[in-house]
Amino acid sequence: MKRKPRILILGAGYGGMMTASRLSKQLGYNDAEIILVNKHNYHYQTTWLHEPAAGTLHHDRTRMRIDSVIDTNKVKFIKDVVQEIKASDKKVILEGHGELEYDYLVIGLGSEPETFGIPGVEENAFSIRSVNSVRQIREHIEYMFASYNNSEIKHDDYLTFIVAGAGFTGIEFVGELTERIPELCKEYDIDRSKVKILSVEAAPTALPGFDPELVEYAMNLLESRGVEFKISTPIKEVTKDGVILATGEEIKSKTVVWTTGVRGSSILDKSGFETMRGRIKVEKDMRAPGHEDIFIIGDCALIINEEINRPYPPTAQIAIQQSYTVAKNVKALLTGSKELEEFTPDIKGTVASLGGGEAIGIVGTKKLYGSSAATMKKIIDNRYLFLLGGIPLVVKKGKLNLFS
Numbered sequence: 287m288k289r290k291p292r293i294l295i296l297g298a299g300y301g302g303m304m305t306a307s308r309l310s311k312q313l314g315y316n317d318a319e320i321i322l323v324n325k326h327n328y329h330y331q332t333t334w335l336h337e338p339a340a341g342t343l344h345h346d347r348t349r350m351r352i353d354s355v356i357d358t359n360k361v362k363f364i365k366d367v368v369q370e371i372k373a374s375d376k377k378v379i380l381e382g383h384g385e386l387e388y389d390y391l392v393i394g395l396g397s398e399p400e401t402f403g404i405p406g407v408e409e410n411a412f413s414i415r416s417v418n419s420v421r422q423i424r425e426h427i428e429y430m431f432a433s434y435n436n437s438e439i440k441h442d443d444y445l446t447f448i449v450a451g452a453g454f455t456g457i458e459f460v461g462e463l464t465e466r467i468p469e470l471c472k473e474y475d476i477d478r479s480k481v482k483i484l485s486v487e488a489a490p491t492a493l494p495g496f497d498p499e500l501v502e503y504a505m506n507l508l509e510s511r512g513v514e515f516k517i518s519t520p521i522k523e524v525t526k527d528g529v530i531l532a533t534g535e536e537i538k539s540k541t542v543v544w545t546t547g548v549r550g551s552s553i554l555d556k557s558g559f560e561t562m563r564g565r566i567k568v569e570k571d572m573r574a575p576g577h578e579d580i581f582i583i584g585d586c587a588l589i590i591n592e593e594i595n596r597p598y599p600p601t602a603q604i605a606i607q608q609s610y611t612v613a614k615n616v617k618a619l620l621t622g623s624k625e626l627e628e629f630t631p632d633i634k635g636t637v638a639s640l641g642g643g644e645a646i647g648i649v650g651t652k653k654l655y656g657s658s659a660a661t662m663k664k665i666i667d668n669r670y671l672f673l674l675g676g677i678p679l680v681v682k683k684g685k686l687n688l689f690s
């Protein structure tokens with residue numbers, strides 16, 4: 287008996303989950319076999335990870351079991367780690383399950399921290415990239431507080447927290463730290479003035495590319511909560527004792543969190559795809575160039591903003607929008623159609639949280655500050671949950687109290 291065409295989706299992030307969800311709604315049981323592979327049995331919301339990293343939200347709030355969200359009658363879930371894609375053989379190599387063949391492949395393996403080859407980052411810095419990594423950051427910060435008072439000699443580097451990169455992730459994490467640090471000071475009997483939060487950025491401004499008025503608002507607010515910005519300050523090396531700046535100055539710290547941007551999953555390079563910063567420059571229909579049966583989604587895909595001739599920054603917003611095009615196009619190929627949809631991002635806005643019920647953002651052409659921006663951020667988070675799992679998922683996992 288001829289087997290059903292197999293659609294293999296790699297990665298259960300925003301792109302992968304939404305593609306699986308869309309396909310399971312659009313295809314009948316006999317149309318195709320849909321398989322979703324992910325290294326964990328849960329899906330997490332990457333955009334929330336700065337909160338559990340600082341300890342202001344439990345990590346369980348950011349994640350949900352994959353089989354509780356997808357229709358398991360239509361999508362088979364395999365918990366495994368993707369090791370390599372063998373496009374010429376139409377196969378994927380998994381760590382535990384061996385080889386898996388596909389007819390159509392959707393790659394949504396997300397991103398990895400961009401180190402720019404700076405020595406010591408991989409070995410000595412933390413990164414906000416998964417539930418496991420943020421759990422480690424939260425535990426480490428708490429351990430630093432616990433260790434400080436337990437030692438005869440007072441090590442200031444235990445209470446110096448360096449966040450490398452003042453882009454969105456760095457600023458959101460710093461904002462959460464300003465909420466969490468006073469709680470830890472109280473819990474561990476440490477004076478707040480002993481703790482330093484440093485935001486170190488190589489570019490001439492925090493939040494490069496963002497509206498200057500909103501950037502000023504964010505920086506003033508965070509400075510008023512004790513954050514020290516070091517702007518136009520490239521880091522030359524990260525050591526086990528802290529960071530060495532391009533000027534040669536050393537800042538001692540036992541906690542360096544690296545948030546200077548991301549590159550696409552290293553699996554793409556390993557599998558022989560042509561990439562730019564680890565991302566595949568996709569065709570307009572979201573396929574990998576030269577591969578009629580492979581779609582790339584989310585942080586693995588590079589798309590150009592033709593107005594400024596630069597790549598769009600990788601965001602969940604774009605990953606979610608791409609899933610609609612990818613699901614439609616996979617279905618079109620299955621039904622023998624050659625007419626594929628072209629993807630055009632529809633950027634609705636950008637909101638960055640600053641902790642403490644504050645945020646900044648642009649929605650449409652409107653600038654938002656303070657609590658109204660924070661409310662908008664929660665609405666955006668809840669909207670995603672609604673798209674993925676309807677009202678029940680919003681009730682179970684959403685940020686329901688919009689005004690606090």
Ligand SMILES: Cc1cc2nc3c(=O)[nH]c(=O)nc-3n(C[C@H](O)[C@H](O)[C@H](O)COP(=O)(O)OP(=O)(O)OC[C@H]3O[C@@H](n4cnc5c(N)ncnc54)[C@H](O)[C@@H]3O)c2cc1C
Pocket residue numbers: 296297298299300301302323324325326329330332333334335336366367368369394395396397414415454455458551553583584585586600601602603604605637638
């Ligand atoms: C702190 C933070 C805040 C952010 N805030 C925003 C925001 O406000 N708005 C916004 O639009 N974007 C935001 N982003 C960016 C956004 O999170 C990403 O662009 C988005 O997650 C990309 O979705 P994705 O599906 O490509 O990858 P991801 O959501 O990262 O998912 C990738 C999945 O692949 C799995 N995986 C990876 N490697 C393997 C492997 N080898 N085998 C099996 N499974 C694997 C991972 O476990 C994960 O489940 C933020 C990012 C961070 C870190």
